[in-house]
Amino acid sequence: MDLHQISVTAIIFKGDKFLITKRAAHKKVHPNRWTVPGGKITVDDYKNTPQSVPSAWYYPFENGLRREIREESGLEIKDIQFLIDMVLSAGDVPILVLSYYAEYVSGEVKIDEDTVEFAWVTVAEAGKYDLIEGIYEEIVMADKILKGADPRTVKFEPRTYDR
Numbered sequence: 001m002d003l004h005q006i007s008v009t010a011i012i013f014k015g016d017k018f019l020i021t022k023r024a025a026h027k028k029v030h031p032n033r034w035t036v037p038g039g040k041i042t043v044d045d046y047k048n049t050p051q052s053v054p055s056a057w058y059y060p061f062e063n064g065l066r067r068e069i070r071e072e073s074g075l076e077i078k079d080i081q082f083l084i085d086m087v088l089s090a091g092d093v094p095i096l097v098l099s100y101y102a103e104y105v106s107g108e109v110k111i112d113e114d115t116v117e118f119a120w121v122t123v124a125e126a127g128k129y130d131l132i133e134g135i136y137e138e139i140v141m142a143d144k145i146l147k148g149a150d151p152r153t154v155k156f157e158p159r160t161y162d163r
Contacts, residue, residue: 004087005095008065009038011142012077014104014120018139020129021073021109022117029090034129036138037075037115038097039068061098069102073118074110077102083141084156086134101142134158 012019020034045064046057062080069077080102088095109118121129123143126136137156144154 003093005093006041006061007038007088007095007097008041008061008068009036009097009099009138010065010069010077010080011036011083011099011101011139012069012073012075012104013101013142013146016122016143017120018123018126018142019073019075019104019109020119020121020126020131020135020139021111021115024114024116027114030132032130034119034131035135037069037072038065038099039072040064062100065100065102070107072112072115073107075107076105078105079103081145081151083138083145099138101145 019036021037022034023030023032025031041061041064045067046060049057049063052058065080066077069075080100083099083101085099086097088097111118119125119129123139126139134156137158141154141156145151
């Protein structure tokens, strides 16, 4: 049986700045590294809501993303747009990650035991942080789209990483 977990993340923008958050030292995967808000999709993200049509729920990932963003950062977002998907190999179960970009609407960023710092950064500033691999490239992708590039032509262009 194939098993995987599904997670969603958001490149949240406000003007020309993007929200990044620092994971706590106790986090099992990527401790003390910078990332963007997001988290696991659960059955509760759709199962306890009315079905959109008799046999299905629509928008479970967007609804789960809004929940995760509220829980992790205290923010409200709008205009959620799909950016890219990937599979993260970080343990026994692969994690399918759906990455979106979304505009900040309201709220003050909160930090908790899992998120110890945050920053609103430009693309240039983001490159100076110890981001989890791929996050900088996703910020660059979102920035290009927000500046008018056709989302269908913006591709993931990885930097060189030490392995």
